[in-house]
Amino acid sequence: MSSKRIEEIANVAIRFAGDSGDGMQLTGTKFTEATALAGNDLSTFPDYPAEIRAPAGSIAGVSGFQIHFASRDIRTPADAPDVLVAMNPAALKANIADLRPQGLLIINSDAFTDRNLKLAHYDEDPLPRLREQFTLVEIPMTRLNREAVKDLTFSQREADRSRNFFALGLMYWLYGRPLDATVQWIKSNFKGETQEANRRVLLAGYHFGETTELFPVSYVVPSAKIEPGRYRNITGNQALAWGIVAAGVQMGRPVFLGAYPITPASDVLHELTRFRHFGVKTFQAEDEIAAAAAAIGAAYAGQLALCTTSGPGMVLKQEALNLAIMTELPLVIIDVQRAGPSTGMPTKVEQGDLLLAMFGRNSDSPLPVIAASTPGDCFHAVLDAFRIAVKYMTPVVVLSDAYLANSSEPWRIPDADSLPRTPVALRKDPSGFEPYARNPETLARDWVAPGTPGLEHRIGGLEKEDVTGGISYSPANHARMQELRVEKVARVAQDVPPAEPTGPDRGDLLVVGWGSTQGAILSAVEEAQGRGHTVSALHLRWLSPLPANLGDVLGRFRRVLVPELNGGQLAMLLRATYLVDAHSLSKVAGQPFKVREIGARIDALLSGEA
């Protein structure tokens, strides 16, 4: 038994960083699972390069995974990690600026060779200086790892692959995480000597922590008070895929995905392809346009159809989307946004596609837009999007982003029976059928699939005559149809819950956000309330149409601040729609907001500096 001191702490943020070949994402994921099992609330931020395998030891190849966990409710992966595990000098260089002062810095000292220091562009050994600023712990992980597997027949190269399990085992000991689940996972995912090596090295890391003098203390983070229920970890992309499956089940229609591979959306395609036994058909198209076209074809044929894409693909789909608007077919388009313009930074986060989703097509061509705010919310956002798409016969855009896509959070598993059941009825009755006759309440036309006797009709992108759907070039008819298309999307507001600020419903400042910034905004607003400010937060889920009472809510606050990971797109919409003097807090760095960045702007606005 270890006789070391155990200290209780409320929360800690750890960042694992190494070469993209070092298995940092896996290490982070396993640590996350163990942390969830320990009952903590948690939030993660995987940050990895777009290059599949950048040269080993180079800064371009550094991959990081940050996890923040606590004995209380948390919403962000933390602004600055308390602990940095750096597997080589490049990982140190790329991440050290974020580590909090006096934070714990654990390095694999074996990797700090002259060659690696040079690859990381260090002119001199950085460690002496870092010793003064941080609690530096140097561990010869490569050697300790080789030692643990020396009687196996591995080559040294193969043996070195399990190094990340050493770091993982060590962190398990340091923060009192259970080992069992990871050991089980190693058993079921590796065979033979690899299995043995990974298991041994994990334990070796753990025992090293226990016995070494380097760590006089270990920590416990007591479990958090979490809403009772059954939980799992889920990433945004996985939640999207499962939400799509659930939509098919709850609405009683087969699902069709048309997709073209694109980072960071491809995982949704991969995941959905596993669900053929749910009646899900996935089609990998020849390009983004064909993916949209095939999905619209499937929607026309009566299926719950969708596309998954990211910025550059979203641009290519706009012409097809406009056809779906014109032919009034239900369709869901998921845009997992990434940093642009052009190819930009494919693995990095940005909220740059809001105005593209709203206005990126020729003519006035509105459609509903919903944004997911957390990884788990991606599941519900997709369900809502399909429900609205079918109810109003319209394409609906779901906005996610690279941060939600790959981050995970503990997600309370919804009871399958409690999910809304909204079976879809396609029209079968030929009597009195007109292709563009509308439901008086929703303005939706009927959904009719080919194969239905007596309802043969033609649709297309040419302007339609009201009611009959025949081709029409009449000026009055065109004006009427434009009005109807706009009005139909406006009526979706009937299904958009009213805007309800978190915090007082009037005051000095309302911080309005959308999408993945929710955690950072709520945390910043709560902290500002703690500093005595009368500030509230409002997070918009539906961006088109906006909640019917939004204008009133905005009017009850003296100032409005809109933090966004773009140049101020929602701020522009709010200013244009409500003539409100919304201040924009814009960040386009390919990184999520830090809580303090928003907090500082709140303070500045309320002290009259901004």
Added chain:
Amino acid sequence: MTAQKPAAGLSKRDFTSDQDVRWCPGCGDYSILSNVQKVMPELGVPREKVVFVSGIGCSSRFPYYMNTYGFHTIHGRAPAFATGIKIARPDLSVWVVTGDGDGLSIGGNHLLHTIRRNLDLQILLFNNRVYGLTKGQYSPTSRLGMKSKSSPQGTIDHPVDPVRFALGAGATFVARTVDVDAKHMQETLHRAHAHKGTAFVEILQNCPVFNDGEWAEVEDKKTRDSASLVLRQGQPLVFGDDENRQGIRSEHGRPRLIPLPPGVDPVEAGVTVHDERTDSVAYSYVLAALARPKFPMPIGVFRAVGRPTYEDLLQDQIDEALQQRGRGDLRALLTSGDTWTVGG
């Protein structure tokens, strides 16, 4: 396709919609429409199971005139829309109508990939070698040097040949027919429909407004026997009238003309016997490369071979998944893998 019961008592009129047809007088599209409407009731497919899908261009107005299901989509993408429809509903009879600009210029990519996937679709490409709807620019099939509004000095674009394009994409069925030859077109449409897989049919179509007489040699009754070679399975490649009969022999990948004086048996004279089912794409290529004025233009089925369709292969995978995992259960999915319970 497996034989379906004839659609009870339907006639050409039942497949004619109430829309006024808006092509220019004398356009080749009229006769194509009439032949398609004539063939439809003979196919034995219930009217509600038929879907016509088009892109943009003169030809793409086609679905509006068919009293079936119809979808007039966007420029060049009709094959992709049709792909989605067919994957979603393999029981439907899906027909793509496109043109040389729509199918081979803006939509070349989709045509290529749709053909190689071999969904059970019919693709009718109306080739008039010009952009009609935009009023007379040269198209990707226009002859080199053609003078048009956008090429007053003559085109410098080497043209693409639809049949060779389709063969290159791995088509399992490739045919060519002519707008004015009602009998041949109807026969070809029957063959295309009967083929299980993507049936690609080039229809030579006259645009009297912007490219009149482009196909005159093969359309005109006086010249067509010597200007075209009608392909028939198992028959020698013979063309010309009785006085001037010639045959074609495929020799090491090159065509050679063989004169056939009266009384000479073509096969004995070494004329190649047409085989649309041969494994060798090379043979189909030799045929497709036959060009006027030296050689006759082949009309008929170049290639008709069997290969599993995309939708059948997909269904196999679905069946396999169902067999291995049973019908999907949402609750089981949501609670699969590592989960934990937080007590109340």
